[in-house]
Amino acid sequence: MPPGPQESPFRLAVLISGGGTTLVNFLEQIADGRLPVEIPLVIASRDCKGVDRARAAGLRCEVIRPRDYESVDRFSDAVFALIREAGADLVTMAGFLSRLQIPADFEQRVVNIHPALIPSFCGQGMYGHHVHEAVIARGCKVSGCTVHFADNEYDHGPIILQRCVPVYSDDTADTLAARVFEAECEAYPEAIRLIAHRRIDVREGRVHVAPGVD
Template sequence: MNDFRWQSPSLRRPLRVAVLMSGGGRTFQNLLDRSRMGALFAEIVLAVADRECGGRQRAEAAGIPVRLIPRRRFDDGESFSEAVFAACEAADCDVVAMAGFLSLLRIPDRFAFRVMNIHPSLIPAFCGPGFYGKRVHRAAIERGVRVSGCTVHFADNEYDHGPIILQRVVPVFDEDTPETLAARVFEQECRAYPEALELYAQGRLAFRNGRLFVDR
């Protein structure tokens, strides 16, 4: 609907963030470290894991409240999603940050424009079901692209879809492997996600005329 308008809130307090993860938790750790160093005006108030993973262990070691909500325990995506967002709501979070979260979520209306995701490619390239981790970088190298990067976007009910907040670009070299390209992209992910969260908390994200804008 092109007449729909939305503006992120301008907060005078730290942004309250819930982080969803399925893997090792490097993105979670980056957000946590930056928030605790004062480089990100945010507080990680909850970590949610959909399986046993290194990310859960990182959160527990850091003293962050953790909820383990295994996808396999739910008969359908609707009930699983409701359990995840009920936990986020109970933690009184402002924003949900997906950080390598592999389960597809059904985002309720009350969380519209409150769920972010980061993907290690320049969406719409190399994204969607099956494109995660080093699979993304292997596909980029095999296709012969000269640049890759990462994308932070608002999540909707499709994989790696929804309004794009920002992208960061890196070169792809002839000698790259999936591992070397992944490392270069991750360096930019560590900058892009905190920047996107800051833009949200500063009230600088606006959706109008069917597109998302960053107000300068």
Template sequence: MSSSSPSRRLPVAVFLSGTGRTLENLLTRIAEGSLPLEIRWVASSRPDVRGLQIAQDAGLEHSVMRRREYASTADYSGALFEACRSHGVELVVMAGFLCRVQIPSDFHNRVVNIHPSLIPAFCGKGYYGDRVHRAVLEYGVKLTGCTVHFVDDEYDHGPIIAQRAVPVMEGDTVERLAARVFETECQLYPAVLAAIAEGRVRVRGRWVEVTGDQP
């Protein structure tokens, strides 16, 4: 990522498919002044989801981009990223976006995602939402957590930027564990995005270095 002026807000797009809780969290942090982002565009893969209502209520430009309306993943990805370019977007923030995309060369290491486990555990195709937490409980691991990573053309595969662990408690349910992991996500994701916006993230192959305050 290129360096940024401390007073500059990084122009981003947010891709979502559901409730918009992550978008809501980011908007709160932006309003508080702790997250130097400017959300230029919100894309949803589904109509009539709460995330679109959150975008509308915040006065954000938003669109429904349905995968089924495009002949291929390449066509769908092309439409998404062309819209990002037209909005002057420099970083794409995945926020519960459930469609696979192909990353164009000009957005290499400019698309980020948060996954509700400690990658490479409990990740990949089919691992999303409560499916992740259910698998964690069924396996019996003692630690789970969340991972922020750059997105490439494979599921949950790009370079890892930061991770935080969340203990699995005896008697946990999917709902309880999911709530604790999401609480941690709400802290980690804005911290990583702030580091990117401030030009404190460097990528060397699969190794990502964050200078200054650690997420």
């Protein structure tokens, strides 16, 4: 588990592949005091709007493209070398769409958020609007988001917390995505706070949350 709470600020590495909206949410919550962390490093798997947003906020942002490496292992080595250099306590996958092999020293130090209630509507190919379209097509009455520790399987690893939202009969993928994202904006920072304050314990693949004050 990552160290914390600690005298120095809890440090996040943020991994992105798109618009950087989750990163923006982190920055807004840091600015208003709800998320007591700092972000020493952002890594993007491609040139995207999130790179511009990160650099505009004064953050170090590196673009590491999977296509520039001969294998997932080599790509992952490059990513985690930068993360170690930055001294990150926790890695947050924030719309990061590239396959990553998590090394042993980062086990239970990488978290992901998925826009559905795992184990439903998850796995390879289930991301973004693909998820919301599948939820609507199945006729689900609720959806939501899941924050979980990432491992070396798609959308796998111990679940930290989940939040539900209703699915309405006239929903489109866009309207449902917006509602789920509102839930994500609260759920992801909450999970980070729990980890930073060492209130998370993983036993036999299940997350147990100790009582306390965030």
